[in-house]
Each structure stands twice: as C-alpha cells, then as structure tokens.
C-alpha cells in the first residue's frame with residue numbers, strides 16, 4: 001500500500017516559528033506610475049472599481065503583486081559590502097529564475113519555482129538545480145487608495161535610448177502616461193505564515209527598503225504616513241508577532257474615502273488587543289512560558305522593523 005505524504009516539506013528548525021503581520025498606511029509624496037496596460041497610446045495605471053451604497057467609484061491602486069515584486073528586487077539587489085556583488089548574484093537567484101532553495105533567504109519566504117532540471121551559472125561556476133517548488137509564506141494585501149481621485153494623464157516624450165548620439169536622425173517619440181495623484185494614502189498589509197525570526201528579518205528589510213522604490217520609472221517612492229495618535233506624531237504602522245491572533249486587524253475598508261475616517265478606524269483597531277484598549281506602544285500576552293501575542297505600534301513598530309532589518313544585514317549581507 002502506498003504511504004500518503006502529509007509533511008509540509010519545510011525543514012524543522014531549532015528556532016521558534018511565529019506568524020508576523022505588518023499593517024501600514026503609505027503616502028506617495030508625488031505622482032506615482034505603476035504600469036498596467038496601454039490603451040490608445042496611453043500607458044494606464046491600475047485602478048479598481050468599488051461599489052458604495054449609491055455609487056460605483058474608481059480608485060488608484062498599488063496592487064499587492066507589484067509591491068511584492070519591488071520587495072523581492074530589494075533583496076536580489078541588496079549590496080554585499082565586502083565582495084562588491086549583489087545578494088542575488090551570490091545566490092544565483094533572480095527574476096525570472098528563482099533558486100527555490102529552502103536555505104535561500106529570499107525564496108524561503110517569497111517562494112520560488114524551477115520547472116525542470118537545469119544548470120545555472122553562479123559566480124562563474126556551473127550548478128545543477130532540480131525541478132523544485134517552494135511555496136511563499138509571505139502574502140501581500142491592501143493597496144487600494146483611500147481617496148477617490150482618478151488618475152491624471154500627462155504628455156511625455158520617449159527619448160532615443162542611447163546616451164549620446166551625433167546624428168540627430170532620431171527624434172523623441174511623444175506618448176501619454178497616467179499617474180496616481182500625489183498625497184494618495186494606500187493602506188497595505190504583509191502577512192507571514194509560520195516563519196522564524198531570521199526569516200522575518202528578510203521581510204522587514206524588504207518592506208522598509210522597498211518604500212523608496214515603489215513605482216515604475218520615475219518619479220517613485222512612498223513613506224509611512226504619520227498622524228498624531230497615542231499622544232505622539234508617529235507612523236501609522238503596526239507589527240504583530242504571534243501564535244494566536246489576539247488583536248483586531250487594522251485593515252481599512254476600500255469603501256472609505258475620507259482620510260479622517262480611515263485614520264480613526266486604523267487607530268481604533270490597532271489599539272484593541274484581546275478585549276482591552278491599549279495605551280502602550282508595545283503589548284505582550286503570555287500563556288505559561290510562551291509569548292502568544294506581541295503588538296508594536298507607531299514608532300515602536302518602526303524601530304522593531306529596523307531591528308529585524310539590521311539583523312538581515314548582519315547575518316546575510318555582511
């Protein structure tokens with residue numbers, strides 16, 4: 001009789017595994033372009049339609065798949081200061097070829113796929129890699145703008161791709177491009193399933209490092225929006241590490257179009273933990289010797305993410 005395989009395929013570790021969540025409201029300080037499709041010579045940005053009580057509204061959108069791609073590139077292009085190469089070069093892991101090895105700090109959390117046995121050049125050496133699937137344990141959500149403002153359309157000129165050219169035979173090609181308007185707020189969420197703290201370090205590094213690079217072409221970049229809450233001007237940011245999900249999830253309904261309503265909803269869910277309204281920016285709930293839920297808010301959450309990001313640098317990049 002054939003034995004049925006029930007194991008997940010993930011290696012056992014001596015490090016405890018947890019779930020981790022990041023909740024944030026991002027703000028773009030300038031126009032933002034994230035290409036979606038081209039229609040009648042206009043490069044369109046991605047939008048979504050939302051049904052409200054008496055209307056259908058259109059909103060700009062930083063889709064979770066696009067954010068995931070920017071984060072993954074942050075890791076692939078992370079600098080290794082001592083060798084002068086990038087992390088993806090060292091690992092032989094990039095886009096579209098993902099190495100899918102369980103010990104790859106990128107693929108372990110973002111996932112990877114090799115469809116058939118292949119040979120890969122890694123730093124000048126041939127390496128055989130078998131067909132492999134690694135399911136990502138990091139998922140991205142949110143990204144629908146709070147304000148309902150349609151994208152604007154601008155005239156642009158595509159210049160010849162050479163940096164310098166003596167003959168002036170090639171003229172710039174005019175084209176139109178849509179942009180998300182400045183100051184749009186985008187609530188976003190990252191969730192990690194059953195990861196170790198070293199695995200989450202890559203996620204924290206990628207989340208923070210990708211902020212300056214969200215968007216396609218130029219201009220690009222966002223930051224974590226700040227508002228006064230818990231008596232301090234601080235980022236709208238929540239980080240959870242847990243065995244049991246004991247906090248309300250600060251997720252903003254895409255049907256909300258007012259900034260003030262969205263911030264009140266975010267703060268009221270962020271400060272609700274297991275039936276209590278919390279005033280501390282770090283809250284912990286224990287059962288026996290185990291910490292079952294920890295939530296960091298605002299500046300504390302940012303410092304926690306920065307600690308994890310620094311851990312990624314010291315263990316993987318240095």
Ligand SMILES: [Zn+2]
Pocket residue numbers: 091093094098099100101104105106107108112
């Ligand atoms: Zn990899």
